[in-house]
Amino acid sequence: MASKVSYQNISIKYGIFVGIAHMAFFLIMWAAGLTDVVELSFLSGIFLVIGIIMAISSYKRAKNGMIEYFKGLGIGATVGVVSSVLLALFLMLFVNLAAPDYLESLQASALFPESLSKLSLFVITIIYGTVPGLWIAFIAMQWFKRPDHTMPEQV
Known part of the structure; x- marks a missing residue:
């Protein structure tokens, strides 16, 4: 019986793991009193890189090396x-x-506008995760793509 693996299920699974890691990192920063150092929150991008690479790798393994x-x-x-x-x-x-x-404290940061609202924080957070996710996948796929995805030979 062949197992049906969808990239959506794998993506959601690893997205949840990465989201939990982001929240845990934020709580650690809050407990350490570092939430005023907004730049540190961008270190959680490492979790996104790791999660995407693991998700792509997991999907490729499930599809016998073909992605x-x-x-x-x-x-x-x-x-x-x-x-x-x-x-x-x-x-x-x-x-x-x-x-x-x-x-x-975010409004006082140079990284966010003074008029930052809860809604704009919500939207900015989603954008700050989605756009880099696509870029990270684009870069990672240079290593994970199928072997037959090569440049044509020049004549």
């Missing part, structure tokens, strides 16, 4: 979307329940 290029890009974009939506939802809960002053 379509656009499915690899889809994996990266989906991992990025799922993880960043989870982080955005978490940040909304965090700002509303635990630390309403966190939004003010």
Whole structure:
């Protein structure tokens, strides 16, 4: 019986893992009193890189080494979307329940506008995860693509 593996299921699974890692990293930063250093939060991009590479690798293994290029890009974009939506939802809960002053510290940062609202924080968080997810997948697919995806010989 052949197992049906979809890139969507693998992407969602690893997106959830990456989202949990983002939230754990944020909570560690909060516990250490480092949430005012907004630049540190960009280190969690490492989790996105690792998650996308693991997802693409897992899908390629499940498909016996054959992966379509656009499915690899889809994996990266989906991992990025799922993880960043989870982080955005978490940040909304965090700002509303635990630390309403966190939004003010972001507004004071040079990385965000002074008029930053909860809605714009939600949208920016999703964009900051989705766009890099696609780029990371594009770069990773240079290693994961099928062997027959090569440049044609020049005449």
